[in-house]
Amino acid sequence: MKAGPSPEEIRRHNLGTLLRFVHLRGPASRAVLAESLGLNRSTIMALTADLTAAGLVREELPRRPGRRAGRPSLVVRPESTRVYVLAFDIGVDRLSVARVGLGGTVLDRRSADLPRGPVDPAELVTALAGAARTLVRKAGRDAVCVGAGVAFPGIVRRSDDRVVFGPNIKLYDVALGEMLARRLALGVPVTVGNDADLGALAEQLRGAGVGCENIVYLHGDVGIGGGIIVGGRLLGGEEGFGGEIGHMIVNPGGRACACGSRGCLDSEVGERTLLDYAGRVQPDGQSGRDAVRAVVDAADRGDVTAREALHRVGTWLGFAVANLVNVFNPGMVIFGGTLRDVYLGSAAQVRSMVATGALAAPRDRVKLRTAELGDDATLTGAAEFAFADVLADPLQVLARLREPEETAPVP
Amino acid sequence: MKAGPSPEEIRRHNLGTLLRFVHLRGPASRAVLAESLGLNRSTIMALTADLTAAGLVREELPRRPGRRAGRPSLVVRPESTRVYVLAFDIGVDRLSVARVGLGGTVLDRRSADLPRGPVDPAELVTALAGAARTLVRKAGRDAVCVGAGVAFPGIVRRSDDRVVFGPNIKLYDVALGEMLARRLALGVPVTVGNDADLGALAEQLRGAGVGCENIVYLHGDVGIGGGIIVGGRLLGGEEGFGGEIGHMIVNPGGRACACGSRGCLDSEVGERTLLDYAGRVQPDGQSGRDAVRAVVDAADRGDVTAREALHRVGTWLGFAVANLVNVFNPGMVIFGGTLRDVYLGSAAQVRSMVATGALAAPRDRVKLRTAELGDDATLTGAAEFAFADVLADPLQVLARLREPEETAPVP
Structure with missing residues (x-):
């Protein structure tokens, strides 16, 4: 039983809700945001200003302005090339890694076949991190990675992103999230989920559901x-x-x-x-x-x-x-x-x-x-898992990423 | 996607949370409430004052004060004889009706055997309402009924408390909640739930779970x-x-x-x-x-x-x-x-x-x-269902009950 939120918690919630809206439904005018979120326009303006200052969204004139007279409402657009996550999909016979921008656009991706049979955890992490590094390098200096998510074909313990049971690729009891986070050294945690759970999430957020x-x-x-x-x-x-x-x-x-x-x-x-x-x-x-x-x-x-x-x-x-x-x-x-x-x-x-x-x-x-979403459902779900933190508390996550890094940067 | 709550919504939430705490866990000092709900003591005092004014709780000196020096912290206690719900349990071979006070105490109850076989909906409602009337009469003039809940052995549509499928007592497609509410004429809605759902709820709130x-x-x-x-x-x-x-x-x-x-x-x-x-x-x-x-x-x-x-x-x-x-x-x-x-x-x-x-x-x-909870699990669950409204928004429910009644009072 918890008491209601503080004003600061409400502000964070509203920032996250606005960001989630444009992330999932695409660019939206202030008017649409105000109506959809049930907030007045001055609140929307203030929230948008904060998100803009943090580099998460930008405001633009609509590309196809309406015919009505008067000044057109500005459109709030996610910074989809600047703010991104890394999404990993470990299939039974294929590895995929993608850089997915805020808004859900796949900006870049790599895939490689995985020979069926037992997989060595260290080799798996090396392969995933190597592919990710290539994508990060190509992202450009002003782009910021706000999270990483992995879809895994087996049982994963959510509390510590640990693979418990992966019979199809013979991987058991591996701290996959922690290992990959250390290797990526981007200052973001790596969340790991069961592939079908992530497929479900993806279909609900962006697919049939x-x-x-x-x-x-x-x-x-x-x-x-x-x-x-x-x-x-x-x-x-x-x-x-x-x-x-x-x-x-x-x-x-x-x-x-x-x-x-x-x-x-x-x-x-x-x-x-x-x-x-x-x-x-x-x-x-x-x-x-x-x-x-x-x-x-x-x-x-x-x-x-x-x-x-x-x-x-x-x-x-x-x-x-x-x-x-x-x-x-x-x-x-x-x-x-x-x-x-x-x-x-x-x-x-x-x-x-x-x-x-x-x-x-x-x-x-x-x-x-x-x-x-076809074969991309699990990868899309991994990206959504990775976006969860920044959508829950946008400014906090950005601020943390801007602190001097304690871990070594990607070479 | 909804924006965060308004200050008024937060106040209602906090009132409900405090009331729920003493309802489920029993009388508690302001100090315990402050710590458990994560609110400061002045907020707890204000919330308690509102609930006291509404007649939902009262503050008392603890029955067994601690040994520490100084003034003992007042204990907030639910008004368990004054504020009650009606709980109905329709078993396959037995009907039970109870008056359950805030805090979960069964204040009074009636049971009757139900012959197995097809049940006439009107007769069922008459039997339930008759038993309830006896309990309400004995409750005293200053007691207030804040809700009614029914456990039913079959499939119930939650949106309108309608029995869809009750093969074990041959009851199909009956607006049970609406019929019983009209007959009770207490100005409270009657929520109907599947008996096992309510048993689950009861065990989670007050039993093994x-x-x-x-x-x-x-x-x-x-x-x-x-x-x-x-x-x-x-x-x-x-x-x-x-x-x-x-x-x-x-x-x-x-x-x-x-x-x-x-x-x-x-x-x-x-x-x-x-x-x-x-x-x-x-x-x-x-x-x-x-x-x-x-x-x-x-x-x-x-x-x-x-x-x-x-x-x-x-x-x-x-x-x-x-x-x-x-x-x-x-x-x-x-x-x-x-x-x-x-x-x-x-x-x-x-x-x-x-x-x-x-x-x-x-x-x-x-x-x-x-x-x-033994054989009382479903009845207890029905009571908890009935308390849900007043725990969600205590003052609103009380205020509504005090308006001049449009329906006829119980004769």
Whole structure:
């Protein structure tokens, strides 16, 4: 039970709210800001002045002024090339690093293939930091990095950004956030999140789920992950491990799962299972997004084995979705990563299972949708995670970054 | 995206926070309030003066003053006999109505058996209002009813307190909140919630879950219900239908469920199933809490059939708990209603299923507990629902109640 905020806390909250508005919805006139945020125009002016002085936004005449007479309202625009974050996406077979500007624009990016199999933590951090350094160098002298975020395919403890369990790339108990922050030496913390959690966040803020407060996001890569938005917030649970939908048991006694259990959604619907059913397991055990898409394409062309494989997988996916609809009463279920393709190839079966397995009341309301951000959902979510601090307290973060650095600068 | 609150909103928030503190934690000195709420003592004095003037709290010398020299700090005490709510619990075979004072004390109560089978909405409302009227009459002239809450065994739409689906007492699509409010004519709205949701709330506020922000509460009556607390808040979903754990499919193709599906937790673990396995189905199809307890007692005494019945039921209960641990990363899973007894009779099996089915990371943290409030959990939750308005904005609610009534007074 906490008392209400102090005037200073309110000012910080309002600065953050204004900055978040233009970050997520784009440039806006003072008039629009005043109406949207429920503040009067003099307050908007004062807040904008502070954010402008800090170099976070700038005010401009609108590019396409309206026809009405009189002086046009100035437009507040995020400083999207000057203020940026670093976003990292650790996929099972690919690393991506991007420089993302305030406002959400990807300014620059690098990707590299990651050989499947065990990953050495130190080598991983070296690879990520190396790519980031290149991006930072190209950013220019007056650009400022205000945060860094990592999407990781496994279980992450939110309190200290530590990777707890990453079976798909064989990474366990690694202080990834701390290691990468030290190596980057940009004076910003590195927040690490589960990839599906970040995909969910991205779809809610910038994708299919905009405007929806209750979302279940299912993400397919090698494994199946989940991210859940409840009342507009990411469900974390006690330590940030929440949303592990991939390890819901849908088929008791079913296929063995990498987690040690049986019949998890992951083991019944994951990439290897689909390829197995479709008779397309690669001789070297490798697979990937393209292999999954090839099954869906083959089914589209009438391949019976591929169709049956998708039907089997769609049955378990449908069971899981029905359960999630009953438990969460979501406005939307979003299928992302390879599950986007799997869902498109098995939608009739998924919907049929939901029709019989979900209660009428929550079923009537839910929409089943595919992710809009495509393969960039997790990277976008990592960027949003990285922006969280500066959006919560813009001036404080900027002030801290301008203090003489205690850590060594990037060479 | 909303701007920060106005000074008036902050004052209301602080009034509500102070009132909530003494409501939930009991009488507190100004010194304790100042420290707990993070406000200075002059603010606490002003807030207390306002609440005292409104008749919501009173200040007294402590009953057992400390030994330290000087004037003892006054204790702020909720006006628990003067300010009350009406709490209704609609069980499958019993109605309970209580008058609950600010601070959570049950001041008076009435219960009546409800014959199992279809219930006529008008008769139900008449029975509830009649019992309430007796309690209100006995309350005295200076007592004020500040709210009313109903726990209902089925699906309730939160936006308009409407019963959508109540298969266990055959009540469908009834504007229960509105009907009861009109009949009570006390000038307060009647909020209606799912019984398991309210049980979860009660256990979090006053029972086993105090201090825990992430709780899964499983409630057994005739059916199995669930209430979930995420980040300190009740999970509602889009329309308040969330938390229907009883209709998670745990055993695909399993026993037919009243909802039309198969293998729901409800149909695998519910009262009828347990009694069926134990060979104790009543000839008239009736059952109830006593019958469930009798099975657990028999198992305790070594009855093999009863033990096997609990083992079977415990297996599916364990599957469900494992899934919920993976999805929610809760700090606690609480078993209430008849599931309290079922869990106590099958704890080893439930724990064994959780050990194999839940991921290590969230499993390490979760505690499995039985409800502390016993059969009163749902009634207590209904009272807390009813107090919500006055705790959110104390003076406003009191002022509204003192306006000349437009509705007829209770005869």
